[in-house]
């Protein structure tokens with residue numbers, strides 16, 4: 078009897094770990110007959126939102142993100158789900174291995190075929206981003222954020238972000254769109270680049286450009302970016 082109770086508990090725990098993705102829906106992964114749209118709705122939507130405009134700041138927005146960057150990220154996530162919790166570095170993941178949401182993301186990525194990743198990158202790049210308003214109390218921080226984005230900071234050797242991410246922060250090719258992204262997610266990525274948890278060949282230029290950006294400046298530039306259409 079005791080064992081049965083334990084087993085039931087274990088099953089419940091497992092279901093909680095798999096979480097919003099849902100065990101049965103994960104079956105779609107790797108099935109080439111399932112369209113990217115169906116995959117997006119059945120598997121990714123619970124975290125990223127149906128059209129990639131999630132309102133939850135726990136997850137990055139994907140709507141209108143560049144196709145190349147989306148594909149690069151999904152490819153980079155593959156093969157990392159089995160990494161040990163004690164591993165200090167995790168390429169491409171801000172939250173590190175102790176972030177359960179990030180671990181789920183890695184499991185999902187492992188199940189995708191290359192064609193599915195291409196299809197999903199195409200799908201999200203074609204969705205229209207919706208506005209992501211900031212709290213009114215944060216409005217005074219927009220101007221300092223704009224200054225960092227547009228001109229950088231010579232004293233701290235911070236390169237103007239727009240040089241790479243574009244004047245409207247819409248990105249292009251492998252350079253990601255940053256506009257309307259949740260500020261918390263953006264800050265987490267900046268911290269991860271700076272600390273070396275996020276890196277890889279594609280991140281070298283990014284890491285060097287923000288090596289001395291302060292935490293306060295990160296918050297300011299992230300709020301400015303969230304406020305952009």
Ligand code: HEC
Nearest residue numbers: 098120121124137147150169170171172178179181182197
């Ligand atoms: C359980 C929640 C969850 C599910 C389901 C999920 N993701 Fe994610 N995804 C995340 C989290 C969390 C991150 C951010 C990881 C980090 O860097 O900390 C992320 C990051 C990403 C990124 C990188 C975004 C960026 O701006 O760099 C892409 C691309 C992505 N997911 C695509 C997908 C696709 C496609 C699916 C469905 C096949 C999917 N995700 C399903 C949670 C999820």
Ligand code: HEC
Nearest residue numbers: 236237238240241252253263266279280282283286287298
């Ligand atoms: C020299 C070019 C360059 C400059 C300057 C630059 N970046 Fe980047 N940035 C990149 C590249 C390339 C990537 C994608 C790295 C990858 O694929 O992992 C990136 C990625 C990012 C990401 C991760 C996006 C996501 O969805 O996960 C954020 C956030 C970011 N940059 C913010 C900034 C900010 C803020 C500044 C200015 C303070 C800045 N960048 C300056 C090249 C640059």
